[in-house]
Amino acid sequence: MEKLYYRPVARTDSARPDTALTLAGGWCWFDEVEILRRDGEPEIIPAAHLPEEVMERLCNPRTPVAGITLDAPRIMGILNVTPDSFSDGGRFDVEDAAIERAVALRKMGADILDIGGESTRPGATEVEEDEEIARTAPVIAALRDADFDAPISIDTRKSLVADQALEAGAAMLNDVSAMEFDPAMVEVAQVSGAPICLMHAQGLPETMQDDPRYTDVLLDVYDYLEDRIALAEDYGIAREAIIADPGIGFGKTAQHNLALIRGLSLFHGLGCPVLLGVSRKRFIGAVGGAEEADSRAPGTLAVTLAGLDQGIQIHRVHDVAEIAQGIRLWDAIKRGFEE
Known part of the structure; x- marks a missing residue:
């Protein structure tokens, strides 16, 4: 049929x-x-x-994610505690700097903090588990000890890293491999009950941008996420605990990315909240004429607004203050403003 x-x-x-x-x-x-x-x-x-x-x-x-309701757009602030992330690698890989940045992102308007200890930029190589844990778990624990008042997500493909992050105080899992890289991630999500974001990626970071191809990128990505959600449910993970991410920039050309953005509302058919991660991505620079990653906030905002117009609930960004300001103006135009 x-x-x-x-x-x-x-x-x-x-x-x-x-x-x-x-x-x-x-x-x-x-x-x-x-x-x-x-x-x-x-x-x-x-x-x-x-x-x-x-x-x-x-x-x-949609069910709230880590206590955050989704009846309004939510911002996930990015904190990379890595030496080699494509945009901000090496800036926050010392614990004190990471904590200071986390507090600043919260004040700027981040509803959720996403901490990652392994770069998954195009061409990046795998980080050993012990190293990734050493980069992330102490920062999460320190933030919790300091009564950081926003939920923390751990951005990892590895079950042991995820487990240690949850032990340190993380409340959400963000797996760019949709539990394919490490199948034991299924057990971590199921046992912990923590919400998990499942993202589409074609290939591994080392090679994903070599020559990505699709029959129909919008429908192919939808089918993949539908299959991964079904697998998660088969293992006892409730659909209410799953967030779907079409994986902009992960094994996709600029044309693939734009096709996904035009069709974003399709992903609501998965019955899950949808996360959009476009921040400072290469295609924004190519289309918008911004060679340096940290000069792509205007382009990131433009794509974020396109996502808002299609009901996308969670927006994962580096430039939290700029995106939060844009969302406030968008909301005032759409729903009114009281001084």
């Missing part, structure tokens, strides 16, 4: 018809859906004609 994919045509306009449905319990609504097929032309149908199961997945409010 032909598989159909349902992409809600997300809107935020105040002129909302009575027949419109709320998208994922958030700020967007939709009254039309684009049906996509691998073989055949897309078609638009009224949202009221959706199959009941599809409608439920598109409309049900």
Whole structure:
């Protein structure tokens, strides 16, 4: 049987018809859906004609992530405690500097802090588990000892690193390999009950940008994430504890990335919150004419706003202050502002 994919045509306009449905319990609504097929032309149908199961997945409010509600856009601030990350490597790989940066990101508007001890930029090589733990766990523990008041996510592909981070006080897992790199990550997520972000990536960081190819990048990425979510559920991980990330920049060309961004609302059909990680990515520099990674905040904001217009709940960024300001203005335009 032909598989159909349902992409809600997300809107935020105040002129909302009575027949419109709320998208994922958030700020967007939709009254039309684009049906996509691998073989055949897309078609638009009224949202009221959706199959009941599809409608439920598109409309049900998302469960809070580590205590953070998702009825408004949320910012995940990036803290790389690495010497070689593509944008800020070596700036926060000393514990005191990392803690100072974490506190600053929180004050800037980060709702969640994502700490990573292994670069997964294109061409990066694997870091030994012990080294990755030594980079991340002490920082997490120190932040918890200092009563850091935002949930901390551990950005890792390795189960032992994840386990030690949770022991130190992390509340969320962020696995760019969607539990493929280390299958034992399934057990860590299942036993701990911590929410886990599953991301799509084609290949390993060492080679992922060599020559990425897809039959249909939007549908291929959707199918992959659907399969990984199903596997997680088979192992006892609740769908409510899963976040989906299409993996912008991970084994994808600029054209692949742009196609995914245009179709982001499709991923609400997975029935999970969606995380968008575009911050300072290479394609932003290529399209926007910004060669240096730390000069790509305007382009990052532009893509973030495109995500907001499609109901994307979590935005993983380096430039927290700039993105938070942009989101506040976007929100004021959409929903009003009181002095």
